[in-house]
Every structure is written in C-alpha cells, then in structure tokens.
Amino acid sequence: MIKSPNVVRQLKHVSRITSQISSKRLLSTSPILRHQDKKTSTSQDEMDHFNQLASTWWDVNGPQRILHKMNLLRMDFIQSTLRENIPLNEGVLNKEEEIYVPGYSLDLLPEQIRNAIVHEQESKRDQVISQMPKYKILDIGCGGGILTESLARLPTVESVKGIDLSTDVLEAAKLHKALDPALTDKISYQLMPIEDISKSEKYDIITMFEMLEHVNFPSEVLGSALSHLKPNGWLFISTINRDFISWFTTIFMGEYVLNIVPKGTHHLEKYINESEVQDWFKEKPQFEVVKSEGCMYLPFKGWVYSGNASVGNYFMAIRRVK
Amino acid sequence: MSLILKRTLATAAETLTKTPIEPKLVDVLIVGGGPAGLTLTAGLKNSKIAKELKISVIEGFNLSSVKTFHDETPSNFSNRVSSLTPQSIKYLQKIGAWNHIKEERVQPYDGIVVTEGISDATLNFDSPELATMCENVNLQSSLYQRIKELQGQETNEEFGLEIKDNTKVIEITKDPFNQWPIVHLDNGETYKTRLLVGADGFNSPVRKFSGIQSHGWFYKRFGVVSTLTLEYSPFRSIGWQRFLPTGPIALLPMPGNQATLVWSQTIELSELLSKTEPELFVQLVNGAFILSDADMQYYYGQIRKGKTEGLIEDIKWRISKVQKHLTEDQIEDQYPVLATSVEPRSIARFPLRLSHAETYVADRIALVGDAAHTTHPLAGQGLNMGQGDVQSLVKAIEKGMQRGLDIGNTLVLEPYWAERFPVNHLLLGVVDKLHKLYSFSNAPVVALRSFGVNALNSLSFVKDFMVSKVSGNK
Numbered sequence: 197m198i199k200s201p202n203v204v205r206q207l208k209h210v211s212r213i214t215s216q217i218s219s220k221r222l223l224s225t226s227p228i229l230r231h232q233d234k235k236t237s238t239s240q241d242e243m244d245h246f247n248q249l250a251s252t253w254w255d256v257n258g259p260q261r262i263l264h265k266m267n268l269l270r271m272d273f274i275q276s277t278l279r280e281n282i283p284l285n286e287g288v289l290n291k292e293e294e295i296y297v298p299g300y301s302l303d304l305l306p307e308q309i310r311n312a313i314v315h316e317q318e319s320k321r322d323q324v325i326s327q328m329p330k331y332k333i334l335d336i337g338c339g340g341g342i343l344t345e346s347l348a349r350l351p352t353v354e355s356v357k358g359i360d361l362s363t364d365v366l367e368a369a370k371l372h373k374a375l376d377p378a379l380t381d382k383i384s385y386q387l388m389p390i391e392d393i394s395k396s397e398k399y400d401i402i403t404m405f406e407m408l409e410h411v412n413f414p415s416e417v418l419g420s421a422l423s424h425l426k427p428n429g430w431l432f433i434s435t436i437n438r439d440f441i442s443w444f445t446t447i448f449m450g451e452y453v454l455n456i457v458p459k460g461t462h463h464l465e466k467y468i469n470e471s472e473v474q475d476w477f478k479e480k481p482q483f484e485v486v487k488s489e490g491c492m493y494l495p496f497k498g499w500v501y502s503g504n505a506s507v508g509n510y511f512m513a514i515r516r517v518k
Numbered sequence: 519m520s521l522i523l524k525r526t527l528a529t530a531a532e533t534l535t536k537t538p539i540e541p542k543l544v545d546v547l548i549v550g551g552g553p554a555g556l557t558l559t560a561g562l563k564n565s566k567i568a569k570e571l572k573i574s575v576i577e578g579f580n581l582s583s584v585k586t587f588h589d590e591t592p593s594n595f596s597n598r599v600s601s602l603t604p605q606s607i608k609y610l611q612k613i614g615a616w617n618h619i620k621e622e623r624v625q626p627y628d629g630i631v632v633t634e635g636i637s638d639a640t641l642n643f644d645s646p647e648l649a650t651m652c653e654n655v656n657l658q659s660s661l662y663q664r665i666k667e668l669q670g671q672e673t674n675e676e677f678g679l680e681i682k683d684n685t686k687v688i689e690i691t692k693d694p695f696n697q698w699p700i701v702h703l704d705n706g707e708t709y710k711t712r713l714l715v716g717a718d719g720f721n722s723p724v725r726k727f728s729g730i731q732s733h734g735w736f737y738k739r740f741g742v743v744s745t746l747t748l749e750y751s752p753f754r755s756i757g758w759q760r761f762l763p764t765g766p767i768a769l770l771p772m773p774g775n776q777a778t779l780v781w782s783q784t785i786e787l788s789e790l791l792s793k794t795e796p797e798l799f800v801q802l803v804n805g806a807f808i809l810s811d812a813d814m815q816y817y818y819g820q821i822r823k824g825k826t827e828g829l830i831e832d833i834k835w836r837i838s839k840v841q842k843h844l845t846e847d848q849i850e851d852q853y854p855v856l857a858t859s860v861e862p863r864s865i866a867r868f869p870l871r872l873s874h875a876e877t878y879v880a881d882r883i884a885l886v887g888d889a890a891h892t893t894h895p896l897a898g899q900g901l902n903m904g905q906g907d908v909q910s911l912v913k914a915i916e917k918g919m920q921r922g923l924d925i926g927n928t929l930v931l932e933p934y935w936a937e938r939f940p941v942n943h944l945l946l947g948v949v950d951k952l953h954k955l956y957s958f959s960n961a962p963v964v965a966l967r968s969f970g971v972n973a974l975n976s977l978s979f980v981k982d983f984m985v986s987k988v989s990g991n992k
Contacts, residue, residue, distance in 0.1 A: 256927065256928055256929050257928075264929055265929070267921075268921055268923075268929065271920070271921035271922055271923075272920075272921065275920055275921070322566065345922070345924075346921060346922030346923060347922055348922070349919075349922040349923070349924070350922045351570070374696075375695070375696035375697075376696070376924060377543065
C-alpha cells in the first residue's frame with residue numbers, strides 16, 4: 197500500500213504538522229497582510245504545479261477525477277442553497293394565495309400531507325425561478341473551468357466570468373469550452389487577479405472553490421470578492437480546516453498513499469479553519485453565513501456531506517443582507 | 519507541371535468526398551423507436567428538468583402501425599405481447615403514457631401456475647395484479663400519443679423532437695474536433711449528438727460502434743409465439759407455464775377468450791411447429807400442457823415423417839383420457855382452458871439468447887434495453903428490464919442537468935450503469951439457472967427438483983418474496 201519514500205517523509209513530519217495546525221491563520225489580523233504584493237497571487241511553485249496539470253485537467257478518469265467528483269457535490273450545495281432561499285410568499289397580497297411553510301419539520305406530518313406540501317412549495321419555487329432575472333456569476337480561481345462550465349449550463353444563469361492566475365490551466369479551460377457549442381456565449385475566461393476587476397462590476401453569485409487554501413492573503417481576497425457582490429447576492433466558498441484529519445485525508449492519504457490527488461496540490465499551513473471564517477464574518481454585519489457543510493470523500497461513493505463543518509473540507513454559503 | 523496538376527486533382531477529389539452539409543446538432547440521438555426508445559423519449563420530454571433537450575429518434579422500420587393504432591385499432595391481437603410488471607406500469611403512469619393505453623386490449627393477471635413436465639410438481643404464484651399482458655404496439659402507441667400530447671401545438675423545431683422511421687443508421691463516426699458521435703443515415707443526412715443512446719436491440723450498431731463488449735450465448739432454443747382462441751373465457755385471469763425437457767411452454771391471458779403463447783423449443787422443432795397446419799398446431803399446444811413428454815415425442819416423430827393424418831383426433835382422445843378421471847374443478851385447477859384455434863399469421867419464432875454488455879455507458883454513449891441485455895422469456899422480464907433502464911437513465915440525466923454537467927459525460931452516465939447492471943445481472947442469472955435446472959430430464963435431478971418445488975410451494979413467505987422480486991414491488 198505505502199509505495200514511496202515520500203510517505204515515510206510525510207509521516208516523519210508529524211511534529212511540524214502539529215505546529216502548522218496550532219499556528220493560527222487569522223483571517224482578519226494576519227501579519228502577512230502588510231506585504232505589498234498581488235493579493236491573490238500564489239507562490240511560483242504553486243503556479244508551476246497547476247500548469248503541469250493543465251493537459252489532464254478535463255480527463256474525468258485522470259489525475260483530477262476526485263475534483264470532478266467533488267464538483268458534483270459543489271453543484272448540489274449551490275443549487276440547494278439557492279432553491280431553499282427563494283422567498284415563496286413575497287408580494288403575495290392575500291392569505292389565500294400564500295404557500296404554507298410550517299415552522300416545524302415536515303417529517304412530523306403524515307406522508308400524503310407532507311408530499312402535498314412539498315409539491316406545492318416546489319411548484320411555487322419553479323414558478324418564481326422562471327420569473328427571476330438570470331444570474332451573473334464570477335468564478336474566482338476557476339482553474340480548468342470544471343465549476344465554471346457547470347454553472348454556465350444551468351438554465352438560470354446568464355453568464356459566468358472565470359478568472360485564474362495559471363496561464364496553462366486557463367488555456368486548458370478555453371480549449372475545453374470551445375468543444376461545447378452551448379457554452380460559447382455564456383463563459384468568458386480572463387487571466388487576472390481579483391483586485392484587477394473593475395470596481396463597477398457586480399455579480400449575483402461569486403464562487404471561490406478550493407481556492408482560499410492556495411492564496412497567500414485570504415482575507416484580502418475575500419474582501420475584494422465581497423466588494424463585487426450585489427445586494428442579496430451569494431458568495432460560495434470552500435476550503436479545508438487546518439487539522440490533523442485534513443492533513444491525513446487530503447495530503448497523506450490523497451497525495452501520497454492512494455495517489456488520487458496530484459502531489460504538491462496542498463499545503464497544510466495554508467488551510468483555514470471554518471471557525472476562522474465564521475469569526476471573520478461576525479465583524480461584518482452586511483453579510484450572513486447562511487449555510488456551512490463539512491464534506492468528505494468516500495472511495496466507491498464519491499463526495500458526501502460529513503455533518504461536521506469544522507473537520508476536513510467544508511463548503512460555505514454567504515449572503516449580502518444589506 | 520505534372521506535379522502541380524496532380525496536386526490540384528488530389529485537392530479536388532478531397533473536397534468532393536467531404537460531406538457537403540453540416541451535420542444537424544442534437545442533444546440526444548436515440549437509435550431505435552421500440553418500447554425502450556419511445557419510453558426514453560416520453561420520459562425526457564415529460565421531465566421538468568430535461569424537456570428542453572433536443573431529441574431525435576431514428577427507427578429503421580416503419581412506425582405507421584404505431585402511429586395509427588390509436589385511431590384505427592386493428593381487430594386482431596398482435597403476436598408481440600409482453601408482460602408488464604406493476605413497477606413498469608407505475609412509471610408509464612408517472613410519465614402520463616398509461617392514460618393513452620387501449621385498456622380493453624390489456625389483461626392483468628393475478629397468478630401463474632408453474633408445473634413440471636415430467637413429475638407434475640406444481641408451484642402456484644398468486645398476487646393481485648402480478649403483471650399485465652400488453653401488446654408491444656399498444657405500449658408504443660400510448661407512448662407516441664403521450665409525446666404528441668406533450669408537443670401540443672408546437673412545431674417539431676419548437677418542441678425539440680423529431681421521430682424518423684424507415685431510416686437506417688449506416689455508419690457512426692467521431693467528430694475529430696470534439697469527439698462527439700456523428701451518425702450517418704441511409705437518406706444521406708448526418709447528425710452530431712451530445713449523447714448517443716442505443717435502444718437498437720440485440721444487434722445494436724451503437725454498441726458495436728462504441729466498442730463495448732457483450733457476452734452470452736444462444737440457448738439453442740427458439741421461442742414460438744402465437745395468438746390463440748380458447749374454448750371459453752377463463753374464470754380466473756392467470757398464466758400457465760409448464761417446464762418441458764425442451765424448454766418451458768407458457769400460455770398467458772389476453773382479454774376475453776384470447777391468449778398468447780410463448781413456447782421455447784429446439785431449433786428443429788420450432789421450425790417444424792411454425793410450418794405445421796393451424797389445427798394441428800392448436801392441438802399440439804393443448805397436448806404440451808397435458809400429455810407426457812413421451813406422447814409429444816411420438817407426435818413430433820409422426821410430423822417429421824409427414825404422417826399427420828389422424829393426429830388431431832389422437833391428441834384429443836389422449837387428452838380426454840387424462841382428464842376423464844378428474845372432476846371439472848380439478849381440470850380447472852390443473853390445466854389451462856383448451857385452445858380451439860390460432861390466428862394463422864400470428865405463428866412466429868425468434869432465437870432465445872442470453873447476453874449482457876460489459877458496461878452500458880461510454881463517453882457520450884448509453885445503451886438501454888436489448889442493446890444492453892437479452893434474456894430467456896420464461897420469467898417475462900425482457901421488456902421490463904428495458905423499462906427499468908430507461909427510468910434510471912432519465913433520473914441520471916436529470917441529476918446531471920441539475921448539476922450543470924454535459925449529459926454525454928461519463929460522470930453523468932455512470933450512476934445509471936451502477937444502478938442497473940447489478941439488478942439486470944441478477945435477473946439474467948436467475949432466469950438462466952431456471953432454464954438450465956429445468957433442462958435436465960434424468961431421474962435424480964427431476965426428483966430433487968420436484969421435491970424442491972413442492973416444498974417451495976408450501977412456503978408462502980418465500981414465494982411472496984419471489985413474487986415481489988419478479989413483479990418489481992418493493
């Protein structure tokens with residue numbers, strides 16, 4: 197099972213790991229903020245690493261298979277969050293037309309009644325969605341465009357702009373986009389950091405998946421992203437808790453033992469705890485963390501919600517409320 | 519000079535062979551307008567999520583009998599009849615097709631009496647609405663009518679669907695740029711598709727193009743089918759199946775005094791039977807349910823020698839001899855109502871095979887129904903397996919579209935295969951073992967088998983479990 201000496205080397209570094217976990221990566225007061233540098237920019241070796249992966253990015257049976265699989269759960273997370281938060285009774289004038297939304301769990305009701313209520317709510321959601329303006333989306337750290345393409349294919353989406361800093365990977369994204377005629381008018385890719393996006397550009401949805409753990413200044417990046425969010429707009433992020441389990445699953449098992457994640461993809465010291473993000477947003481009343489879900493990869497099953505956002509990987513949905 | 523000339527000529531030749539028109543672009547191209555292909559079409563067009571997909575259905579044969587069935591219903595029953603499980607019907611109801619079925623032409627049945635040809639051990643399966651007999655054309659027509667209903671006043675272009683019959687696939691190639699399948703038709707048209715579905719039967723051209731291997735064997739048996747008229751309408755709506763050394767014979771109820779026959783026979787005897795004069799054929803069917811194998815072998819021998827004179831009377835006499843000692847109730851319990859005539863043009867035969875494709879999906883390819891698997895008809899599962907496939911594939915496509923994926927991507931299609939392959943594999947295996955178990959005629963095997971069958975018959979909970987598995991209830 198354990199094939200390479202790298203595995204042994206990784207194991208020997210457990211003490212270093214412990215120090216990486218305990219040293220805080222505080223988002224708001226990070227001393228690295230003082231550096232005057234491109235905020236989204238990652239180190240040169242991270243860029244080289246992703247450039248090497250460009251050619252196989254879209255091979256669903258290749259080195260990025262686990263990322264393709266993760267994209268399925270990302271989309272489920274985004275879609276269910278958007279759907280759950282559609283106001284059902286906005287603008288309804290009389291009580292008669294109101295859709296019943298009980299203040300308790302529907303599971304308490306008999307099956308037939310529950311099904312009827314769910315059916316009524318779902319039909320109303322479909323109706324509201326069909327009348328809503330379509331979403332304009334910004335995908336930060338779009339990589340080869342796995343999430344970008346998925347978002348662009350949704351009938352509720354008008355356009356997606358994907359930005360990244362890795363030239364080769366972005367090239368792979370452009371080449372792959374050209375293969376599907378349905379995407380031509382919906383996606384634009386640009387090589388640029390978030391800071392370079394014009395201040396006037398506003399989006400309904402901004403996504404940063406598997407991205408914060410690769411940047412040097414996460415709080416700056418988050419701040420820049422939020423400045424482009426329309427009122428009631430959504431920010432979806434995902435990253436990895438800085439703990440022993442994350443190291444064990446994403447680096448030790450993923451990269452060194454099972455070889456399902458390309459080596460050098462992750463750096464433990466750059467992981468961000470879910471509580472750190474929660475704390476950061478507590479100081480910003482114009483935003484609300486609506487949903488936070490831990491997730492994990494099960495071999496033979498794919499990605500599933502783990503039920504605990506403070507361990508391993510997690511997804512988060514944040515909404516601009518003011 | 520000559521070099522230049524040659525070069526020019528070569529370019530000219532190249533441009534000439536290129537397809538002059540751009541292929542038509544669709545999302546789903548379904549090869550095959552049979553029950554599986556049409557259920558898939560109706561399933562997708564009925565789906566809130568998938569209805570916007572642009573679909574083309576290509577069928578090699580003429581679909582006019584399907585298109586006219588609803589308004590100009592023929593008086594005779596077709597010989598292509600299938601047993602639909604409650605689960606299949608539930609799905610047809612869900613997608614709105616069952617409303618368009620000609621209900622007076624379908625026959626639900628509550629049980630099946632399975633007997634053993636050598637020892638007469640009996641197994642009774644009873645369950646309200648165990649399954650429903652339905653002509654394939656009736657099913658196809660209901661799906662076709664449902665599709666028309668969904669289309670309403672929209673043009674084919676607006677609705678995103680066209681059904682082309684009398685059109686054969688001559689070649690499938692790949693677009694060198696984005697690897698999408700390009701389907702070349704015998705009318706000169708070409709289609710480029712995001713997802714190519716093979717609902718094109720046992721010899722599936724789509725399966726061959728995709729390089730998916732299929733394994734299995736020919737049972738060295740043919741199924742002889744026909745539509746029979748019985749002496750009177752049976753009081754109970756049940757099916758009859760008798761396992762003979764040559765294979766099972768089954769008589770399943772149709773409305774009124776009609777019944778449909780599926781008789782698994784050796785290659786030679788199936789040919790002999792299909793050429794036999796109708797009156798004798800009817801008596802041979804009656805005999806096969808009542809008389810001993812030795813008697814039947816004698817009759818086959820006589821027919822081979824061309825000595826058919828007096829055989830009809832002989833069979834009738836032997837049947838009456840067997841039934842003489844039984845009360846009317848006993849006859850009713852043990853044997854089907856005697857057949858009196860056969861619709862002569864309905865006698866046909868088809869080869870019985872087991873086959874199972876290694877996978878049902880590849881990049882931009884999905885196989886459903888007989889293209890993915892064929893089975894012995896003894897459990898009446900063939901068409902239902904295809905219905906199960908379609909149900910699962912529609913679900914996978916819906917899920918993929920909700921996730922914004924390209925529906926030709928294997929990540930979308932893999933769950934369909936993962937869900938259906940084990941279920942189908944189990945059914946194919948069980949049916950195959952049953953066929954083999956009943957092919958033995960040496961005494962110890964027959965004794966054990968009969969003991970097992972009689973024991974099973976008294977264990978109702980085991981039978982209930984088997985019925986639930988076969989009828990597709992939970």
